[in-house]
Amino acid sequence: MVGRDRAAVRAIGLERIFGIGEAQVAALDGCSLELAQGEFTAIMGPSGSGKSTLLHCLAGLDRQSSGTVLLGETDLAELSDNQLSDLRRDRIGFVFQSFNLIPTLTARENITLPADIGRRAVDEQRFAEIVAAIGMEDRLEHFPSQLSGGQQQRIACARALVTRPEVIFADEPTGNLDSRASQSILDFLRRSVDVHGQTVVMVTHDPLAASRCDRVVFLVDGRMVDELRDPTAEQILEWMRTSVETWGR
Numbered sequence: 001m002v003g004r005d006r007a008a009v010r011a012i013g014l015e016r017i018f019g020i021g022e023a024q025v026a027a028l029d030g031c032s033l034e035l036a037q038g039e040f041t042a043i044m045g046p047s048g049s050g051k052s053t054l055l056h057c058l059a060g061l062d063r064q065s066s067g068t069v070l071l072g073e074t075d076l077a078e079l080s081d082n083q084l085s086d087l088r089r090d091r092i093g094f095v096f097q098s099f100n101l102i103p104t105l106t107a108r109e110n111i112t113l114p115a116d117i118g119r120r121a122v123d124e125q126r127f128a129e130i131v132a133a134i135g136m137e138d139r140l141e142h143f144p145s146q147l148s149g150g151q152q153q154r155i156a157c158a159r160a161l162v163t164r165p166e167v168i169f170a171d172e173p174t175g176n177l178d179s180r181a182s183q184s185i186l187d188f189l190r191r192s193v194d195v196h197g198q199t200v201v202m203v204t205h206d207p208l209a210a211s212r213c214d215r216v217v218f219l220v221d222g223r224m225v226d227e228l229r230d231p232t233a234e235q236i237l238e239w240m241r242t243s244v245e246t247w248g249r
């Protein structure tokens with residue numbers, strides 16, 4: 001696999017503090033981890049352990065209070081807000097639980113939106129490949145409201161991939177989907193890693209979804225505490241059971 005050992009993203013001693021004074025919460029509390037290129041990584045952990053906060057800091061959607069995030073060789077803390085927004089547009093893909101499609105744009109227009117905003121031509125071959133992979137060739141002129149949840153999420157995945165981002169960040173991408181639609185999203189993300197060498201990072205609560213990943217990292221209290229390689233759903237469930245005994249959550 002191309003560049004599998006090189007880090008796509010590195011977090012070093014990340015802290016993210018919300019609130020002030022007595023109301024302070026350390027959502028991230030010295031979190032360090034490396035995500036290799038060309039891997040599919042799941043981030044898991046109990047509710048409130050900092051998974052979404054970590055994803056947002058790694059993806060340049062939020063700024064850490066201290067510590068370092070490197071996307072490739074770029075230190076995100078050194079970028080202005082405008083530079084960070086360019087970086088999100090040019091180098092990162094997002095898939096959210098709530099799909100986040102623009103209701104007044106067709107499926108086709110939603111997919112090409114990041115390229116259109118960046119005034120870049122869409123690679124027609126890439127577009128055709130991705131649309132075929134999500135099986136949506138005959139739905140491209142539909143609006144989001146005319147599509148099922150699973151179809152909307154497939155469009156959101158296509159949008160995230162079309163610009164060939166360095167990393168795709170997905171925050172519970174199957175959280176709103178039934179099991180069949182979830183499978184097709186996971187199949188698509190898996191193939192984009194295996195066939196195209198894409199790097200994908202996904203927050204999930206679902207052991208079955210996480211078992212499709214190459215690696216699962218576990219957060220507790222804002223820190224990475226453990227990981228599994230090539231995990232099975234049973235191993236992940238066992239980890240979740242043990243974590244309640246070890247950390248009380």
Ligand SMILES: Nc1ncnc2c1ncn2[C@@H]1O[C@H](COP(=O)(O)OP(=O)(O)OP(=O)(O)O)[C@@H](O)[C@H]1O
Pocket residue numbers: 018019025026027045046047048049050051052053054
């Ligand atoms: N904008 C915010 N303001 C204040 N506190 C916040 C904010 N965002 C997150 N937190 C707090 O930070 C901690 C971590 O939140 P986060 O959403 O990252 O956890 P999570 O692991 O993704 O949780 P869940 O699995 O429930 O989605 C929680 O205690 C949360 O209440």
